């Protein structure tokens with residue numbers, strides 16, 4: 001079996017790393033070459049969004065060491081922030097001693113909302129809608145024969161009456177199994193198609209017909225054990241304090257959850273998924289109990305090991321949107337070796353948990369600056385004007401002096417150049 005536990009991956013050259021990834025994920029010569037040197041075709045880009053005038057770039061790094069449900073994964077991450085890829089790899093390495101990550105998820109059910117207003121008797125109208133449930137589901141399913149063919153479709157219809165400053169509203173929820181798509185287009189089409197029928201049934205006026213990003217029926221979960229003997233008793237205690245801080249204080253929870261999304265977003269961007277949709281779902285879910293709190297949980301088991309878990313909405317696709325059009329997204333998916341959106345969502349949950357663990361470990365022990373700033377030092381060196389080999393040399397000296405600042409980087413650069 002292939003192992004993603006690759007010690008010192010970061011010390012290799014780009015070409016050496018790519019060779020390992022190519023072999024691990026069975027990329028073709030063309031795919032490997034495209035990953036290294038290719039870019040999105042301008043004509044394709046011009047059709048992806050509007051008013052295109054150019055392209056932006058992000059580096060794609062590979063997080064190593066991930067074992068999820070007994071299988072090894074290499075994780076492609078596209079991100080501008082240093083230390084995220086290193087941190088994920090670090091957490092995954094430490095989790096392997098506890099067996100790696102174990103995951104599960106719900107079926108891929110998305111919610112689409114239909115807002116009905118102008119109802120004199122909204123509760124009565126709700127009953128009328130629910131009486132027509134079978135017929136409405138049939139009409140919804142007629143909108144997307146392909147989705148039905150692959151096993152998806154509208155599974156249920158619910159209705160709620162909510163009060164508002166504009167009067168009571170009847171809000172109808174379509175629960176749609178979107179299989180391997182993120183599902184926005186499918187569920188929005190269904191909601192739009194049902195709107196006139198709902199107006200007929202209720203006598204009300206439909207305004208919005210759109211999915212909810214609070215995808216509470218499409219959850220991904222992950223758990224892992226970090227052994228006390230591997231991370232140390234003090235670290236276990238420190239992380240428990242860090243977790244409790246995030247659990248009870250929204251100011252801390254926002255940063256804690258940002259750390260989780262560092263990892264999840266990076267994988268979403270590498271695979272051209274809608275990261276705003278997942279972000280919105282994650283943060284809304286974090287506030288589901290009436291206050292904003294941590295998306296992860298940490299506890300201590302009977303042996304004193306740290307056990308961590310995460311559960312969050314995961315509206316992601318391996319088909320549809322830009323996931324199927326962006327050539328690098330396709331390669332990123334091949335690197336992951338995923339076959340379903342469900343498996344993909346579970347990997348994302350594991351990455352989120354790993355990312356959070358890594359940050360908490362650093363925060364609760366040595367502080368974030370050593371690991372993060374030592375990697376960020378390379379950016380500071382570039383900001384100071386360093387080029388080529390100068391970048392690593394300047395960064396190394398900044399870290400050694402513990403002065404990761406642009407002014408000092410400029411001085412060091414001048415000294416180095418004078419010495420030449």
Ligand SMILES: CC(C)(COP(=O)([O-])OP(=O)([O-])OC[C@H]1O[C@@H](n2cnc3c(N)ncnc32)[C@H](O)[C@@H]1OP(=O)([O-])[O-])[C@@H](O)C(=O)NCCC(=O)NCCSC(=O)C[C@@](C)(O)CC(=O)[O-]
Nearest residue numbers: 007008009010083086087089090255256259358359362371
């Ligand atoms: C940065 C590390 C990993 C160094 O940590 P270290 O202890 O110096 O690492 P190590 O030398 O013991 O290496 C351990 C493993 O880490 C990986 N690793 C180690 N170095 C590298 C590298 N250069 N490039 C790639 N991978 C690296 C690699 O997998 C390595 O295994 P090995 O290959 O040696 O068998 C550690 O300090 C760390 O995890 N820090 C946390 C960094 C972090 O969380 N960054 C996120 C950005 S900060 C932020 O935005 C979020 C935050 C913090 O605010 C969230 C919150 O508040 O909760």
Ligand SMILES: NC(=O)C1=CN([C@@H]2O[C@H](COP(=O)(O)OP(=O)(O)OC[C@H]3O[C@@H](n4cnc5c(N)ncnc54)[C@H](OP(=O)(O)O)[C@@H]3O)[C@@H](O)[C@H]2O)C=CC1
Nearest residue numbers: 146147150178179180181182183184185186274277320321
């Ligand atoms: N609030 C939000 O988050 C919103 C997001 N969006 C955007 O919507 C896009 C995603 O929409 P999405 O509906 O996922 O994409 P697509 O409509 O591009 O693709 C989904 C479609 O692919 C077809 N399909 C083929 N095989 C499968 C399979 N195995 N599983 C599921 N579907 C399959 C289905 O039918 P068929 O071929 O008949 O289409 C399905 O409807 C993203 O770009 C997102 O940014 C849009 C609006 C709002």
